[in-house]
Amino acid sequence: MGRKSIQELQAGYADHSFTPLEITKHYLKRIKCMDPELNTYITVAKQRAVKEARMAEAKENAGEQTGLLYGIPLSYKDNIDTKGIRTTYGSSIDANHVPDKNAAIVQRLYREDSILLGKNNMHEYALGVTSNNPHYGPVHNPWKTEYTPGGSSGGSGAAVAADLAVASVGTDTGGSVRIPAASCGVVGLKPTYGKVPAKGVFNVSWTLDHVGPLTANMTDMAILAGAMAKQSYLPYLKQDIRGLRIGVPTSYFNEHIEAETYALYVKSLEALEALGAILIDTDVSFVAGNADVSLTIAASEAGYVHKSRMECCLSQYGADARAFLESSRDITALQYIEALKMKEFYMKKFDQLFRENIDVLATPTIPIPARKIGVDEVQIGSYKESIFDAMTRYTGIFNMAELPALSIPNGLTSEGLPVGLQLVAARCREDLLIRAGYAYEQDQLQDFYRLRDEICAGY
Template sequence: MKNVSILSLKEGYKKKEFSPVDITKMYLDRIHQSQDLNAYITVTDDIALKQAEIAEKKYIANEATGILEGIPLSYKDNLNTKGIRTTSGSKIDEDFIPDDDADIVHTLQREGAIQLGKVNMHEFAFGITSNNPFYGSVKNPWNKEYAPGGSSGGSGAAVAAKLGLASIGTDTAGSIRIPAASCGVIGLKPTHGLIKAGGVKHISWTLDHIGPLTQTMDDLAIILEAMTGGQYTSSLKEDIRGIRIGVPKNYFNEGIEENTARLYHKALQDLESLGAVLIEIDIPFSSEDLALSFGIGIAEAGFVHEKSIVSTLDSFGLDVKASLEHSHAITALDYIKALKRKAQLTEQFEQLFEQVDVLATPTTPITPQGIGEEMVEVNGVTDSVFNTMIRIPAVFDLTGQPAISIPCGLADNGLPVGLQLAAANHNEKILIHAGYAYEQAFLKTFYDKRNNLI
């Protein structure tokens, strides 16, 4: 299972060294042998093998034209899949079987992707631990006593443990990047609206994003091409001399635990050693601004779940129930004010990205916490794990700019730490360029350790 990538699989298929059926069976076997991770809610063995057989015939006939032809991956369980139950990690939707695929599922299956199944998640994507009361807690492959992050925790765990080559998740306040950082993989939250969101069980249409989690930067670039029809693999370049990297003077560098801060500053030094230019920069954001994302998200979630709040409120998990009960308290005036400030912040960050090409921050202020832990102390300050983990990544859900998390090492407790890179709207290419250069120069040893997880 070492050094498997989209390109290596496709090359092996073409040379008849192995087949899509062989590879799909291998991944399905790994999934069933790793049930203790609780990464999957539904494994679609029969569908995956049928899709693999179709891909195999295409390779035999030299008609394999899809970008992801024969590539096995998974989908977060809030993405609709035709004829396959889509629970959103909830009791309420435990028997929901969609009539159609989500837009992104349709797009990737059209490109030949093989669907291994639906991965576990925090209920209705409302949290960042993936401690699910109905389908069980997802476990972190680096240490099964710890959470994998969330809400796309099943995606992060599945990719890290090689239970699929990639996974498609959603991100409202960091829900792709938090599990990517927690599980030591790569996760991209693209520009808001870049990827069609039809057929997704939203928290907030204003804040929600769809994006990939992958093992490597080249896989991410290829999958993003399949998702969007754009050209991203040309940005896989190792020369970043002259790229301006913003180093925050405030907000993003506050309240960071010692291990995370150490590895973050080491990553900045590494980027500078590659020829990047580090520029200190003021950040136009505060804790008061972060509260706006709560107001927008909870207000819109109250609308999305309006019928269930009235009819089946007690069927929600306790944390989700508490959030939804609060939704009615948000006034129309508060909601409109938050949207106005959101637009202002987006413009202010666009102006910031005229001064620098990329902004570099820790992905999260802390490493993953133990399963079931809800509070954490950082530098003498105690807060909820939720508030602490989202404080950095949620900024770019509010502003909409693209942001990626890539591994930058292991903390003293043996758990991964993530480096977040953000850029101007629709400038995913610079993130891929900078991330790839960093990966190629500094992540080989980390990847070797990740390959030996399971």
């Protein structure tokens, strides 16, 4: 059986081609067979998955109304609390933590009759972008297993690409849904801040954290994102984007980017224009310096969140997580407040931009494809930076601006590694992203998806 979309699975349930229990067992078998090589899961919830599949079937057999995600096997990043299922936050400090209640989003999707397959591997405490976890081992990119899948929701991105879950739920503080989506050739959405509840998620930064879906295609994205936000995005799955005003940044998002990645981005813009979108040169020079602002907010709040753990268990953190948290000690209250004021400035500038000039902003998701596991530094021409700074450079600003941002695949480099196109809209305008992403996908990505499913999922 090849990859099946949410709609295909539910059509199969309706005509009794297969049952939720059979599909759940199919996924558990795939995980057992394929995950030792990819390491996308920390915990597989086999008993719970089977139990939930049987419960969903019983509900349907009793003639009760079933939910939007009836019989759909999902995975969750391991910083999202799951009642009775070990939730490690990707750490050794919390290796034996078993929550006594579900996170709000887990409970919301459980009520829609979804099935929980397990908890995905991730960068320790979500404090990085490689998912090279010192305690549970690195997650491997299914395109090329010696490469990272991005992070921090790396297990989620890799699991969806390899079809070890129909879809996954991750978190995003500075790009942690979109970076793995781009690196693994899947679709990832950071919704508008607050649109999806974050209660029961272990924070990096309560100011910047978002909960978002990763899916294999735009139709699955519309369904899962709709269930997560309690609204329907299906009406926006339209191929017509004629007249849509798409902003093309004239600075920042075209700087310090690898040539192949930039060429794929330009090709994406041409495809959108051919579909009838109107490309508009857009001045975003006001975002210069935003990475330092984001880091000040994230490190300050992470230092507070981890205060007691740092006091008792600092030596148990991996080197990069420890360094990130120790950096919080040097940030003054004044610097933190100034950063929050800059965040307000970014929000106002983007609000004005979308109100007056454009409907959607199009940027590359990441300036480089994934790097090999263990690589910590990136050189683009004469420009050298840490892999963290490179991977978050185009994504973090939209966490501060609280805007919905979608990453959709836009091709492969000559090394055979995917990169992504990032589409951004005004707050609460996910509908525009669904519409633009779907039109682009239908026009451009059918061959890409076939290749991905052959290479990553073995279909």
